[in-house]
Amino acid sequence: MEIETYQVVRPDGSFDADRVPDVDDEALRDLYRWMLLQRVYDNRATKLQRRGRLGTVASGRGQEAAIIGSGFALSQDDWIFPYGREAGALLMHGLSMRDLLLYWRGIEDASKMEGANIFGMAISIGSHIPLATGKAWGMQLAGEESIAFANLGDGATSTGAFHEGMNFAGVLDAPAVYFCQNNQYAISLPFEKQTNADTVAQKALAYGVDGIRVDGNDVLAVYNAVSKARERALEGNPVLVEAVTYRRGAHTTSDDPTRYRSEEEVDEWEKRDPLERYQAFLEETGRWDDIDEEAIREEVEEEFSAAVDAADEFEERGIExxxxxxxxxxxxxxxxxxxxxxxxxxxxxxxxxxxxxxxxx
Ligand SMILES: Cc1ncc(C[n+]2csc(CCOP(=O)(O)OP(=O)(O)O)c2C)c(N)n1
Ligand SMILES: [Mg+2]
The missing domain is CATH 1.20.5 (Single alpha-helices involved in coiled-coils or other helix-helix interfaces)
Known part of the structure; x- marks a missing residue:
């Protein structure tokens, strides 16, 4: 079975002009800003954990285009069902950085997610997929013009909950998008050892659901794919989107990936860096000069430091x-x-x- 992997910008920075999304320059710049935010956040959070000040961190390094491109395609009314690596998308949709840090400190309900349509993180892999289906169905019954969006990993597609959630989405015409970041590993288990299917996207077929496969390191491709999927979902056609990407860091701060994958493989994916690729596109189209990369970095660094201070002030409330x-x-x-x-x-x-x-x- 051949499934096309949709792409807008190629790894060398050349691009398909017909596919560039019809959004203004500010939005195109914002996409870069958010990807850089994700990267800086991951770096800082990882360092903070190393100093014993966060419980664990699941970095999105290498997956910035998938995380940000998908988050950017959603409306503030949509409901996000997160799985852990998508800090930037959650911050974009109303979660505060303080609360996110507190979450990784083990305090799950600092904000009770007020003001943000964000469900609790699915630490139990795949468990959120039927919940997203249920939420989508509920929104449809209530006549709301919004979707449920589940972020998941390739590993989650091997759970029973994935099967149940996708099956019911198909049956119920649920306005849901299931966004699988296929980063090639479920902790140490490579994709090929987890499924005999060539792609995640093809699994959609059996559920009578649309499947899209997209280059997950191409932020414009992800944005287009999820925008399209969202439109389809609102028409009552749930969609499974597979974003092909790579987890460049460790699974979490308690993992050592050198034990199960080669340096060559990691180097190969370094060459497909999502930020560099998007920068090449912005340069090519004369937009890069309007971006002050240093200023964005500084701003995010400051935001992060302020969030750490705010998190430190949070009073723990005891074991009871x-x-x-x-x-x-x-x-x-x-x-x-x-x-x-x-x-x-x-x-x-x-x-x-x-x-x-x-x-x-
Ligand atoms: C039901 C369940 N089984 C096992 C685990 C342990 N576990 C935590 S993350 C993970 C792998 C997840 O891989 P994937 O879905 O590909 O997401 P990724 O971490 O690669 O982004 C596993 C097996 C878990 N959290 N929940
Ligand atoms: Mg994975």
């Missing part, structure tokens, strides 16, 4: 919140566990010490 977070009224079984836990802490306060003494701020 684990028991009260989900339910309006604590059910009897949880109440019992809470009491048991309190007794345990009285007897063995040291059990909780490591959390209390972890580096503050």
């Amino acid at each position: 919140e684990i028991f009260s977070y989900l339910h309006e009224e604590t059910p009897p079984e949880l109440q019992r566990q809470l009491e048991e836990f309190r007794e345990l802490l009285e007897e063995r306060p040291d059990m909780y010490e490591y959390i209390e003494t972890r580096p503050k701020g």
Whole structure:
């Protein structure tokens, strides 16, 4: 089965003029700004984690075009179901950097995501896919002109939840877009060992859903593909988009990728850097001179530092919140566990010490 990989800008910077999206210069510049923000954010967050000030970080390095191109194609009314690497897209859609940092510090509900249509992150791989389908169906029943957008990895397509979510999307004509960032690995497992299918996009066919395959390191191609997918979804045709890309960093800060992949492979993908490719396009079309790269960097660095300060001021609310977070009224079984836990802490306060003494701020 041959599925075309849609592209606008080729790795050498040459491009297909008919495919350049019909957006103004400011939008074209913004795309660069957001990709750079994603890169700077990932660098800073990774360093912060190394200093023990974040629990873990899942970097989007190498995937900036996929993350930003897709986020940029969405409306503020759409609902995003994130999976962890898409900081830039979430910040674009109303999440504050402080709250994002607090999330990676283990505080999930700093903002309760107020003001942003962003669901909790799917740490349990694939679990958000049926939820996105359900949300999309609900929005359709309510007559809303918006879609549910699930961000997922290639690994998520090997879960049962993917199958269920896609199947129901097809059956229900749900206004949903499933955006798979095929970064070639699920932690250490390469794509070929995970599925016998040549592409993710072809899986859509079996569900009676549209499938699009796109060069995930080409921000304009991703933007076009997701814009198109969004239009189709609003007409009641769910779409699976596969963005072919590469995870250049470690899976998370607790992974060592040199143990399972070659330097040559990583070098090969370095050459397909999404920012460099887009810069070449901007230069070619006379837009690069309007971009002050240093100024963007400085601005993001400052924003990041301010977000760290704001996160440091957040008062932790104690272990008991684990028991009260989900339910309006604590059910009897949880109440019992809470009491048991309190007794345990009285007897063995040291059990909780490591959390209390972890580096503050
Ligand atoms: C249901 C479930 N199984 C296993 C894990 C452990 N795990 C965390 S991330 C991951 C791989 C995810 O790969 P992919 O979906 O390709 O996303 P990527 O990290 O490459 O962006 C796995 C197996 C998990 N979080 N949830
Ligand atoms: Mg992956």
